[in-house]
Amino acid sequence: MIGIVGGVGPLAGLDVFKKIIEETDVQKDQDHLPVLLMSYPHLIVDRTEYLLNKIDVNPAYALADIIKKLADNGATAAAIPCNTAHAQAIFSVVEQELAKNKVNIKLLHLVKETVNQIKLNAPKAKVAVLSTTGTRNTGLYKNILVDAGLTVVEPSIDWQNRVHDAIYDPTYGIKAFSSPVKEKAVQELQQCIDVLIQENATHFILGCTELPLAFPETSYKGIPLIDPNRIIARALIKEVAAEKLKKKDA
Numbered sequence: 001m002i003g004i005v006g007g008v009g010p011l012a013g014l015d016v017f018k019k020i021i022e023e024t025d026v027q028k029d030q031d032h033l034p035v036l037l038m039s040y041p042h043l044i045v046d047r048t049e050y051l052l053n054k055i056d057v058n059p060a061y062a063l064a065d066i067i068k069k070l071a072d073n074g075a076t077a078a079a080i081p082c083n084t085a086h087a088q089a090i091f092s093v094v095e096q097e098l099a100k101n102k103v104n105i106k107l108l109h110l111v112k113e114t115v116n117q118i119k120l121n122a123p124k125a126k127v128a129v130l131s132t133t134g135t136r137n138t139g140l141y142k143n144i145l146v147d148a149g150l151t152v153v154e155p156s157i158d159w160q161n162r163v164h165d166a167i168y169d170p171t172y173g174i175k176a177f178s179s180p181v182k183e184k185a186v187q188e189l190q191q192c193i194d195v196l197i198q199e200n201a202t203h204f205i206l207g208c209t210e211l212p213l214a215f216p217e218t219s220y221k222g223i224p225l226i227d228p229n230r231i232i233a234r235a236l237i238k239e240v241a242a243e244k245l246k247k248k249d250a
Contacts, residue, residue, distance in 0.1 A: 002236045003075025003105065005066050006039025008047070008082035011178045012209035012229065013037055016081045019233035025246045033241055036075050038066050047084035048134030048168075060090045064097035071105040077239040079108045079232045081209045083131060086111045087138040106239055111144055113235045114205060114228040119148045122203060122224075126151040128196040130189060131207035133164040141207055153201040159192045167208050174210040181214045193220055 002020060006013030017037050026032055044062045049055045063080060070078050085091060086109060098107065118125055127150050129141040142152050155163060166189050167174050172182040189211070193204060205226045206212050212227045219225055237245045 001034040001036055001074045001076060002240050003067065003070030003078035004035065004037040005063060005070070005078065005080040005082075006037045007041030007044055008063075008080060008085060009175055009178065009210055010039050010041055011213060012081040013039055015209070015212060016079070016229050016233050016236075019230045020237060023230070023234050023237055023246050024244050026244070031244070033237065033244060034074070036070055036073055038070055040066055047082060047087070047090060048132045048164075051084065051087055051089065051134035051138060058090060058093055059085065060093035061097060063090070064094045064101075064103075067094070067098060067105060067107060068101060068103045071103050075105060077106040077108065077236055079110060079236055081110070081229060081232065083110060083140070083207050083209060083228060084135045087135065087140050089138070108232060108235050108239065110209075110228050110232050111140055114226060114231050115141070115144045115148050115150070117231050118145075118203060118205075118226060119150060123149070124151075125203040126153050126201050127203045127205060127226075128153040128155065128193075128199075128201035129205045129207040130155075130163050130192065130211055131205075132167055133160060135207055136160055141205060153196055153199050155192055155196060159195060162188050163192055166214075167210055174208075174214055178210060178213050186214050189214060190220070193223070197221065197223060 004013050004016055045057050045059045047059050067078055127145055145152050166185040170176050172184040174181050174185050203224045212229045215225050
């Protein structure tokens with residue numbers, strides 16, 4: 001059984017669930033894989049606020065508790081559909097808690113899975129990451145991309161702030177208005193991408209799990225948009241039942 005840690009944010013977990021269904025090779029309902037989505041948003045404090053030292057509670061403990069519940073209910077592989085949760089200060093504590101409590105589950109790493117796919121398919125890519133400021137400040141994607149031998153193109157601080165607001169702003173941000181996404185949020189993100197294209201970015205990672213809600217398409221002006229939600233969905237299927245993973249379109 002596949003396990004999904006929901007609530008970070010709620011629609012991101014549902015998006016991964018949907019993409020698991022889309023990426024499974026089936027002919028009828030009964031061919032689909034069992035998936036357990038546990039969404040407890042009220043228990044998990046904001047990951048970015050923790051990384052920016054605005055709160056003291058590490059969300060890792062709540063995340064680990066939910067993963068234990070997934071394992072207790074039959075999940076054998078799981079993922080957290082939140083890029084920021086994979087910052088070392090959070091993810092390493094999740095792993096420690098799971099080991100301490102002897103939780104028998106394979107926890108996939110969203111960011112590493114994403115970077116591995118880019119390295120495999122576009123080893124000379126110049127990669128820009130759209131993310132929360134918490135993710136940006138930890139160097140989470142940048143460090144893993146550089147370690148993989150990929151070039152990183154970073155938004156300026158001003159554009160980073162605008163991307164963060166497109167995610168978080170209570171009047172138009174995706175976390176407040178995820179269905180449908182507000183046009184202002186989409187426009188801000190598109191403008192940032194336009195600027196980074198001028199700075200020679202060749203690939204864009206939608207590095208917050210809400211961003212694929214704003215960009216359901218796979219490219220923008222011919223530039224690939226990398227969707228970690230779809231990548232982790234495929235990785236979960238491969239982990240649980242590799243024979244059911246749909247072949248990628250040529």
